[in-house]
Structure formats: C-alpha cells, structure tokens
Amino acid sequence: MSAIIEVSHVSKSFGGVKANEDISLTVEKGSITGLIGPNGSGKTTLFNSIVGYHPIDSGSIRFEGREISKLLVPEIARLGLLRTFQQTRIYGKMNCVENMLISIPHRKMTLLEAFRRNTPEERERAEHLLHFVGLYEKRWLQAGSLSFGQQKLLEFAMALMNEPTVLLLDEPTAGINPTLINGLIDRLKHANREFGITLFIIEHNMRVIMNMADRIYCLAHGRLLAEGTPEEIQNDQRVIDAYLGAH
C-alpha cells in the first residue's frame, strides 16, 4: 500500500490556541484510518486543514503526491478528497433525492454539461445509494424533516454519490441511534471494500473505531500522541491517560 494523504509538520493556531502543532501522519490508499483524541484535541481542525477550509500556518499536505495546502475547498473536493461535517450539513429544504442529485461529481463536468438535466443513470444511482443507507422509504421527504441520525446517513450517501477517492468523516456515528450503529459500521466497511473509497474517520466511539480501523492516530492538546494498530492504541498507556485525564 502507498500513502494517499501525507500530512507533514502541520501547525495551525487560532490566536493563542495551538489547535494543531507539528502534526505528521499518513493515510494509506485503500485503508480505513482512525483519528481519535479527547474533545478539543484538534481533530476537526486537522480535517479542516486537509480540505482547505483554512490556511495552515506551516507544514505540508499532500494528496496523491500533490501539494494541496494552497488549494481552495472546492478544488480539493474536485480532486476526489471529500469531507462530511461534524455538525451534519444537508440541504434542508430539498427532498432526499434532490440532495443526492446535487451531489453528483463536478470533477469532470463542463459548463455545457451543467446545462443538462440529471440523467436516468444518476437518478438510479441516487435511489440505489439511498437504499444502501436505509433512507429509500424516505426519499421524497424534505431532508430537514429527518431525524439527526437520518441526516447523518443522508450526508454519507451524498458523499458516496460524489464518488470520492478519499472520504473524511467527522464523527459519523455521533447522534445515531445505538441500534443502528452496527449497520452503519457495515456500510462504512462496504464503502471501503466494494467502492474502494479510502476512509479517514474521526470517532469518539472506541468500539466503533477499534472494530473498523487498520491504523489509528491519537491527538491530545493539538499534538500527535500515539499511532498504531487498534490493539497497540488500546493498550497504549498514554492514550488511556489522555482519555481518563480528559473525562
């Protein structure tokens, strides 16, 4: 396997707060990589830096070997590096199908092609993916009227619709009904194995991330604290201390 995302020596501060300090990590192509850490440890900040949401103070971020730390959010998204939001963002006034159709990849779309209606294939794919996340029955409902957990699933389906190479998921299971979490884990694994999407996942639920990830990074106070396989992380005294200290 080769690295698809390479973060090296990235720092980012907000005023006096050093949200990320000298962070280096890699995400292997085709893997499921986890990012954990106590609240406020800088996980979302790192995601934001990777997708170009804010400029970084120093360091370099490479995607498929290409430096992307100077690119804009939509440019990075069009390279196939997509993110979902911790605060779930969907288009609330539109129905689920419309949300999906808006999410078609804009990577190769020319202006002329934008002046066309969605193709039957796109509609079919939208319905197929809504079925995949279990929202098929609700496809004509206004997205804003769905429960928070269902909105998270819709956002996940929208991300898949966009056919990303890498998907950054910020706490995909937060707010999801515990009885549905196992189903979501299966779907994430399916997206990884069958659709070939590399996943980089921020997750607070240890059971979930230990179950899925090939490799896990742990942040604390803006710094990289530990890295390793789920077993190594689980038994790492520093990680245990960081979590106990934080709670």
Place this chain on the structure above:
Amino acid sequence: MSMRKLALYGALLLLTVAAPFLFPAYQTQLATLWLMIIVALTWDMTGGQMGYNSLGNIFFYGTGMYVGAVITITLYFPLAEYTDASRSETFTFTPEMYFTGMVLGTLGAGLFCALSAYAIGPLFFGLRGPYFAIGTLGLAIAAGEIVSNIDILGGGQGISMPVYGGDFEVFKKIIYYVFAAMGVVLIVFLSWFYQTRFGKAINAIRDDEEKAEAMGIHTLRYKLVTWAISAFFVGMAGSISAFQLIHFEPLETAYQTINLGIFMVVCVLLGGKGTLWGPVIGAILFHVFKEVTWNYLLGWQWVALGALIVVIVVFFQDGLMGWLRHRKPEWFGIRVESREARASA
C-alpha cells in the same frame, strides 16, 4: 406536460398576443407590465434561487439603455454631434435604420451587460448577505453619477432616442410585442434552466454555500454565469425601454435605484422568492397596485407603497407562492412525514 397545463399555457399565450387589441387604451401599461415581469424574474435568479439579494440589478437596466442608444446612434451618426444639446440639427432615422438600430442595439446591450456582470462579479460575490446587497446598490448609484458627468453620453440631460417615423399606435404595439416576446422567452428558458444540474447547483449555493463548496461545486463559476444571464435579459429590457421612453436621463430613468430598482425586489417578495411563477404573479399584482395608487392616491402613492412593503415583509415573507406552498404543500410535490408515521418508524 398534462393536457390541462398545456391548455392553460396556450390560453395565457393567446392572452399575451391578444392583449393590446383587447385593451388598446392600456398598451403602454401592458408593455411596462412585461418589463416588470422580466426584471422580477431576473432578480429572482440570483435573489430567490441563488440566495444573493442584489439591489443593483438596475445597473444593468441603465447600462442597457445607454449601450442600446449608443449602438443605435453610432451606426449612422457621430455620437458627439448627436448628443450635443446646443445643436438643433435633427437626425432622422428611416424605419430601416430605426429597426436595425433596435435589433443590434438591444442585442449589444444584452451582451455588454452579461459581460460586465461576469467581469465585475468576482468583486461582489465575495460579499455575503447585506454586504452583497449594499455593494451592488453602490454600483448602480455610482454608475448613475459617473454617466451624468460624461458629456458624450448627454451628461445629466440624458439622451433623446431616434423617433419611430410611423404611426404611434403601431409603435406602441411594437414595443409591447418585443417586451412580451422577451418575457415569454425568459419564462420558457427559466422553466428549463431551473430543472438542469446548473439550476440545482445554484439552489445548493442558496441553501448552504459552504456545503456546496465542500462537495466540489464550482460556486463562483455558477454565480457569475447566473448573474450574467440575468444581466443579459435586464440589459436588453433596458435598451427596449430607451426606445419606448424616447428620452431618458441618467439618474431618474436609467439608474433609477429607488423606483424600478426597488420595485423588482418588491414584485418578487410579493409573489414569492425562489419560484418560477412567483415573480410573474408578483409583478402583475404590484403593477396593478402601483397603477391604482399612482392614479387614485396621488400624493400618497409612496405611503401606500411603503405600507405594502411593510405588510409583505412582516406578514408574508415568503410571498403568495410561499403562502400557498405552506397551505398546500402537495401542490408543490413536497412531502413531509406525518407525525404518526414518524412515531411508528
């Protein structure tokens, strides 16, 4: 399309064609009504469908007037001599010159406005919410002031357009049909445009621009092209207005920020933002309201207009279509899960 819809559209089209013969005394008002429909629909492209409320679209109207006039005149005469007020020479246009000027001038006005929207757009689309509104308003105000200081464009006096040599009744009909044709083309275009991927993308920008960016949508490109299309139609409408009014001057007619510049927004708010027919219905209601108050409440017309605006923004923020959509969501294909269904799920 269902037969009923087809019949309805057919009837509306027939009415559009027959209107100047059915109401010969109101031909000018009917032409102005189409102008209102055009500026309302184009305002809604950015305001209602894309979430960018411009107060400066009147810039394209005024610019369209000037570009249309300048092209028409310079096709046959030196502009400086034509606009030099001290000269009493009359410049006569044969019907052929007149119509050639009208066609080329109006197309040129549309193209010029579209290109200017595209060129200045990056400056304005970095602004959000009220800043975009005020920024675009500033553009229109500044343009009016600048143009009134350019002598070759007639300065503060404005420009007197060539006069149609023929029958005045025919002239009124020509103006009406040109506006009506432009309006019908615009409605047909928009009913298709809003269904395309492009139309969906601008709705995404309106609902959550940050999300749209994160999904890789070319937000700036879509914003620029949408504004340019809108400016294209407004610019052409401005040019036709110049022919209709015969004489126009920069501040009160061309860059009339407080009249037409605000009216177009009121029309859309009245009918309902972000819908195809809302701006059309709003323009009709507003135009009737305006004609009635301007004729029967003279002296109080602005008070009545102010009261109307207050009533809309306080009680009917989503306009007539929004109110209808709230009452009859199924007419608009909106499905909201019932409480029971949700509880049992």
